[in-house]
Amino acid sequence: MKFLDEYRDSEKAKKLIEAIHRRVSKNWNIMEICGGQTHSILKYGIDELLPKEINLIHGPGCPVCVTPIEKIDKAIEIASNQNVIFCSYGDMLRVPGSHTDLLKIKAQGFDVRIVYSPVDAVNIAKKNPEKEIVFFAVGFETTAPPNALAIFMAHQQGLINFTELVSHVCVPPAIKAILDSINNRVQGLLAAGHVCTVMGFKEYEDIAKRYKIPVVVTGFEPLDILQGIYMCILQLENDINIVENQYSRAVKREGNVKAREIMNEVFEICDRKWRGIGEIKDSGFKIKVKYEEYDAEIKFGLEDYSIEESKECKSGLILQGLIKPVDCSVFGNKCTPEHPLGATMVSSEGACSAYYLYKEKKLQ
Amino acid sequence: MCLAVPGKILEIIEGEELLKIAKVSFGGAVKVINISFVPDAKIGDYVIAHVGFALNIIDEEEAQKTMDYLRQIGDIK
Ligand code: SF4
Numbered sequence: 001m002k003f004l005d006e007y008r009d010s011e012k013a014k015k016l017i018e019a020i021h022r023r024v025s026k027n028w029n030i031m032e033i034c035g036g037q038t039h040s041i042l043k044y045g046i047d048e049l050l051p052k053e054i055n056l057i058h059g060p061g062c063p064v065c066v067t068p069i070e071k072i073d074k075a076i077e078i079a080s081n082q083n084v085i086f087c088s089y090g091d092m093l094r095v096p097g098s099h100t101d102l103l104k105i106k107a108q109g110f111d112v113r114i115v116y117s118p119v120d121a122v123n124i125a126k127k128n129p130e131k132e133i134v135f136f137a138v139g140f141e142t143t144a145p146p147n148a149l150a151i152f153m154a155h156q157q158g159l160i161n162f163t164e165l166v167s168h169v170c171v172p173p174a175i176k177a178i179l180d181s182i183n184n185r186v187q188g189l190l191a192a193g194h195v196c197t198v199m200g201f202k203e204y205e206d207i208a209k210r211y212k213i214p215v216v217v218t219g220f221e222p223l224d225i226l227q228g229i230y231m232c233i234l235q236l237e238n239d240i241n242i243v244e245n246q247y248s249r250a251v252k253r254e255g256n257v258k259a260r261e262i263m264n265e266v267f268e269i270c271d272r273k274w275r276g277i278g279e280i281k282d283s284g285f286k287i288k289v290k291y292e293e294y295d296a297e298i299k300f301g302l303e304d305y306s307i308e309e310s311k312e313c314k315s316g317l318i319l320q321g322l323i324k325p326v327d328c329s330v331f332g333n334k335c336t337p338e339h340p341l342g343a344t345m346v347s348s349e350g351a352c353s354a355y356y357l358y359k360e361k362k363l364q
Numbered sequence: 365m366c367l368a369v370p371g372k373i374l375e376i377i378e379g380e381e382l383l384k385i386a387k388v389s390f391g392g393a394v395k396v397i398n399i400s401f402v403p404d405a406k407i408g409d410y411v412i413a414h415v416g417f418a419l420n421i422i423d424e425e426e427a428q429k430t431m432d433y434l435r436q437i438g439d440i441k
Contacts, residue, residue, distance in 0.1 A: 002370070002372070002410065004369070004370060004391075006431065012434050012435075015434075015437065016434065016437060019437045089415070116415065116416060117398075117415045117416025117417070118415065118416075119398065119416055120416070139415075142368065142414055142419065143414065143415055145401060145417065145419075146398075146414070146415050146416065146417040149382060149398070149400070149417075152382065153382065153383070156382075194368045194412070194414065194419070197368070197412060197419045197420045198419060223434060227430070227433070227434060227437075230437065246430070248423065248426040248429065248430065249422050249423050249424075249426040249427035249430060250412050250419075250420050250422055250423070251420070252420075256401055256402075256419060256420055258400075258401050258402075258403065259401040259417075259419065262382070262401075
């Protein structure tokens with residue numbers, strides 16, 4: 001496939017890895033923010049091919065993993081309702097809430113459906129006027145414009161049986177929270193290319209300046225990631241702290257203005273809890289008052305519910321780059337993708353699941 | 365869930381401003397994708413698609429530059 005295969009070329013990858021080896025002289029901690037990148041790194045064994053001086057820290061960039069446990073409980077509460085068709089992206093179904101998960105609710109006979117796009121949920125609402133259709137709107141800035149457009153469409157079409165349970169998160173505030181932490185070890189950042197297709201990278205210019213840290217907007221294929229690391233290393237070794245764009249074929253500095261217009265029409269910034277990390281100021285989107293009739297939490301009276309997380313799962317430390325999945329005592333024994341105890345084991349983009357899939361298997 | 369993949373626009377099916385859709389081929393698998401966020405997209409363009417929406421048009425010139433850069437890195441000793 002064009003724009004895919006050429007970024008998986010093993011000859012070029014080998015040369016890039018050699019170039020990285022030539023350039024590195026000191027130890028560096030580089031964080032890849034996005035779970036999609038973590039997945040590629042483990043899948044292609046990139047971490048093992050790099051010089052030992054480079055330590056890749058896996059960031060909080062998986063929306064499935066950071067959706068707070070109370071949102072999962074709310075989803076379960078709503079879905080356990082005869083009158084509801086609950087629509088969600090597939091990877092949310094196995095995320096454990098405090099008692100159960102959406103897949104078990106579906107097995108009990110409730111109507112939980114996997115959709116590929118929020119537009120599918122709007123279409124289900126049109127076809128089933130006697131039912132309440134609730135769409136589980138999770139994701140980063142990449143997914144926010146489509147999820148906003150679904151509400152806008154429902155509004156334009158006068159649908160009164162469509163709402164969204166919104167758990168949107170924004171990347172830059174979480175990055176700042178990590179860099180502000182006294183435990184911070186991150187010295188270079190690979191910014192998530194797909195988030196930047198929408199948001200651009202002006203926000204990262206402030207981060208690079210304020211924290212004196214190199215930032216490379218990076219794509220998802222092995223060559224993208226290797227080039228991102230190479231560019232980051234060049235900056236680190238030469239004491240440069242600017243934003244560079246490795247993923248220029250898809251990302252422009254200003255991002256996608258049109259997509260942001262619709263996002264800002266429907267959503268506004270709010271404080272948001274991150275699973276395993278806690279509340280981060282201004283790190284999420286919620287539905288504006290103007291569109292509150294599309295807010296499932298209001299419709300189902302669930303705004304005030306909140307709950308503590310279990311302490312057994314160490315995903316919060318992993319998401320902040322303080323430990324690796326293999327450092328968790330239940331990794332691979334009590335906690336596996338078949339029986340996940342935490343969200344980072346559920347999603348294929350979660351660090352625990354990526355380690356289990358590509359590292360445990362190899363060891364066995 | 366953040367997966368976004370490149371696909372080629374085969375056909376644009378006109379729709380209202382926010383409902384403009386296109387048939388997009390992902391290595392042969394054809395899907396209907398909303399292209400209202402990329403109003404300039406033309407048949408033959410490659411777009412990055414995510415949850416049924418095209419987020420950006422792939423810039424072929426920039427893609428070529430990246431490939432040239434990669435070649436260069438390999439050559440520098
Ligand atoms: S291995 Fe399981 S319990 Fe441990 S941090 Fe990962 S998800 Fe949580």
